[in-house]
Amino acid sequence: MEKMLKIQGVGADELAKTYGTPLYIYDQNAIESKMRTFHDHFQSELFETEVLYASKAFCIKEMVRLAKQHDLGLDVVSGGELFTALSAGFDPSRIYFHGNNKSFQEIEEALQAGVGTFIVDNVMEGAYLCEKANLHPDQLHVMIRVNPGVEAHTHEYIVTAHDDSKFGISIHEEETLVELIQQFQSTPSIVFDGFHAHIGSQIFEPQAFETEVEVLAQFIYELQKRYGIETKCFDVGGGFAVHYTDADAPIPIPQVCETIIAACEKQKNKYQLPLQKVMIEPGRSIVAEAGTTLYTIGFQKKTPHRNYLFVDGGMSDNIRPALYQAAYDCDVANRMDETKTIPTCVAGKCCESGDVLIDEILLPASQAGDLLAVYTTGAYGFSMSNHYNRLCRPAVVFVKDGTARCVVKRETYADLLRGECEEG
Ligand SMILES: *Cc1c(COP(=O)(O)O)cnc(C)c1O
Numbered sequence: 354m355e356k357m358l359k360i361q362g363v364g365a366d367e368l369a370k371t372y373g374t375p376l377y378i379y380d381q382n383a384i385e386s387k388m389r390t391f392h393d394h395f396q397s398e399l400f401e402t403e404v405l406y407a408s409k410a411f412c413i414k415e416m417v418r419l420a421k422q423h424d425l426g427l428d429v430v431s432g433g434e435l436f437t438a439l440s441a442g443f444d445p446s447r448i449y450f451h452g453n454n455k456s457f458q459e460i461e462e463a464l465q466a467g468v469g470t471f472i473v474d475n476v477m478e479g480a481y482l483c484e485k486a487n488l489h490p491d492q493l494h495v496m497i498r499v500n501p502g503v504e505a506h507t508h509e510y511i512v513t514a515h516d517d518s519k520f521g522i523s524i525h526e527e528e529t530l531v532e533l534i535q536q537f538q539s540t541p542s543i544v545f546d547g548f549h550a551h552i553g554s555q556i557f558e559p560q561a562f563e564t565e566v567e568v569l570a571q572f573i574y575e576l577q578k579r580y581g582i583e584t585k586c587f588d589v590g591g592g593f594a595v596h597y598t599d600a601d602a603p604i605p606i607p608q609v610c611e612t613i614i615a616a617c618e619k620q621k622n623k624y625q626l627p628l629q630k631v632m633i634e635p636g637r638s639i640v641a642e643a644g645t646t647l648y649t650i651g652f653q654k655k656t657p658h659r660n661y662l663f664v665d666g667g668m669s670d671n672i673r674p675a676l677y678q679a680a681y682d683c684d685v686a687n688r689m690d691e692t693k694t695i696p697t698c699v700a701g702k703c704c705e706s707g708d709v710l711i712d713e714i715l716l717p718a719s720q721a722g723d724l725l726a727v728y729t730t731g732a733y734g735f736s737m738s739n740h741y742n743r744l745c746r747p748a749v750v751f752v753k754d755g756t757a758r759c760v761v762k763r764e765t766y767a768d769l770l771r772g773e774c775e776e777g
Pocket residue numbers: 407409410428451551553554555590591592593634635636637638732
């Protein structure tokens with residue numbers, strides 16, 4: 354094995370030297386390959402399909418451009434994400450606007466921009482949209498976010514009848530849903546397309562999606578039979594698992610796609626549903642594995658029970674371990690050929706005891722100035738990054754076919770002060 358870690362053919366030492374650390378490095382070939390795989394496998398002969406990139410996982414203009422190039426639609430959940438998408442020249446008619454509390458201003462911005470579809474999260478939002486939509490020239494497509502009562506996380510999924518989620522409306526609140534849909538149907542400028550559901554994140558069980566589709570299909574059938582409400586579109590959401598550590602065996606993307614397509618085809622036939630289009634919304638599964646964060650190792654210390662290794666970033670560039678004990682794998686990037694014998698706790702430099710990136714992992718002996726590469730940091734790392742302790746956000750580098758280029762500059766101290774008002 355070579356001594357130096359390479360990412361898409363470029364040495365970690367070279368990347369660190371050129372761009373500094375901490376550094377978010379993305380293998381662009383890997384991102385594009387995931388996009389293609391989703392696009393090519395999520396196809397049916399019975400209905401139209403669309404893969405929407407859930408941009409919150411990693412939302413910068415370059416990602417939006419890649420989504421556009423690969424013929425994906427786009428999910429946004431805020432005015433900022435919408436602005437990013439529009440700035441990158443994304444076709445607004447292929448943007449889906451999510452969120453449980455879109456502000457009046459965000460709604461106005463989206464209407465002005467001609468955003469294709471609003472995913473309505475609650476009744477108040479729906480009523481507000483009906484009022485506003487009449488003031489705009491274009492027809493506005495809406496879908497309703499529902500909770501099918503299927504909740505999935507990692508290796509488990511449960512089916513419940515009661516739902517107190519902050520997102521969406523429970524399918525068991527039938528009267529509420531019917532009233533809302535009737536309100537949409539009586540608003541000339543609004544087109545009701547159907548339903549959206551998103552059942553969780555980092556889901557490993559294909560059956561969770563089959564169950565979701567089954568429950569939704571039955572619900573749609575009931576609405577049609579009892580109230581004559583026709584559902585044309587059906588958005589199954591995202592949440593497809595990725596490989597963070599060897600404990601994770603995610604469903605291969607082609608299989609995820611085929612499972613969902615097969616389930617939708619089966620239910621469409623079973624209930625004779627007038628389904629015209631099915632969507633999915635992968636976020637993490639498109640970008641997570643393509644990302645690696647490169648740190649410089651600083652001081653190390655031994656305590657009675659631990660060997661601490663400190664890196665020059667931490668919860669400021671990756672808050673997931675502190676937020677929900679997310680697990681990661683890593684290597685000393687310039688000692689790939691050495692045996693891993695030392696149980697190590699990889700901790701960041703932030704002033705929180707919880708600022709631990711990896712609780713315990715075997716690493717080779719290393720010294721200050723060595724490089725540490727944490728894998729699978731492409732999703733929800735940069736997008737959840739922050740300025741805690743006034744750390745500057747790292748640069749983002751994309752490597753494609755052996756060539757690296759900077760897509761987001763490293764922040765400077767001056768960036769930290771930008772926006773502060775001078776006294777007087
Ligand atoms: C977060 C989210 C996604 C993407 O989830 P991943 O786990 O990143 O695939 C898709 N749809 C909705 C509505 C979401 O909230």
